[in-house]
Amino acid sequence: MQNMNQMKTISGSISRALFVLLVLALSGQVTAQEVSARDTLRTFGPRFGIDLARFIYIFTDPSEIGAEASVDFEIHKNIYPVFELGYNSISESEELFDYSAGGVYARTGMDYNFLPMKDRSVHHSMTIGFRYGMSVFSHSAENVQIANSYWSEYMPEPYENNLTGHWLEIVGGLKTELVPNLFLGWSVRYKILLNPGMDPAMIPELIPGYSTGGENRAFGFSYSILYKIPLLKR
């Protein structure tokens, strides 16, 4: 029930966020139409994004829910510091126990755009970068049953552990400016878990923002819609 409420809250937030982004994107388009087609100025500002792939996962795997937002800023030519923040949880009923895990994560790093820039007003990018990720989460097992043929079945107390995961990522991707300041982009990520033995008693089925804790190396995929607030133009 709590998960349903969380999903409704998240789903409502997404709809509102998409609506705001759409309005902002349309306003950006009007501004761009007002500007001369030969405008060679480049806009700078924080670019906010949400990962749409997270919402697709709700349909493919309803036991897992999550949301992720990002912000980057071109501080120097082709250099984009990035900060990403998200939430991820999973709740599964296995044959011999019920498992749940959930928590928040953050990633920080840098992207480098190596797409040749012929026109300064074009903001498409093809990037490669890195991230350091950290997740603070808890996982638990309830209704654990251990079959015992001689002494009779054993049902221990629920198991719970609070954990912190650390990992590094190599990220590559594309961002296309659909209309002025509104971007669609995707990225693929190769992730390396730095502390795989964080819980020797129960390997986490989910490390939010990473993948399953049973894999020391993992791949990830993001598909994002982003809006840049054009604070500067030069």
Next chain:
Amino acid sequence: MKLRILLFIFAILLSGCVDVEICDDNSDSELVAKFKTVKEGLTSDSTVTALSLYGIREGKSDSLLYNSLSTSGFVVPLNPHLPYSSFVLKIDEQIDTLTIYHHQELYLISYTCGFANMFTLEHLEYDMGTIVKDSILNEMVDAEYESDENHIWLYL
């Protein structure tokens, strides 16, 4: 044409490959004990001609784990409900009660196969004189039984 058909069949077969984890029916954590004797300062294996053994289960009837078997040791499941496991051993007409003190922690075998108990042996007690000495070789007892495992030696 044949090559295309072969590639097609290969692609179908490849896509049909999935990992299926097979779980052991027995998730008991079993202790392996060997009988030993000391003669002239030398330790050697000892085989008893008839071992009968059962666990002391509160509220349940006795159920023999070994029934007059000729053996050089035994394998018994540890009790997850109590901090000790007690067994009655009848070795060649002599009876002794062996109590193994332990503590335990849960560990996950896998998400498919579930949890098991990891026991840590503390000490052993016996009082009838059949067993004269013991030594704990490996204090950790888990659910993955290996045939060459030795947890304790019991000196007769």
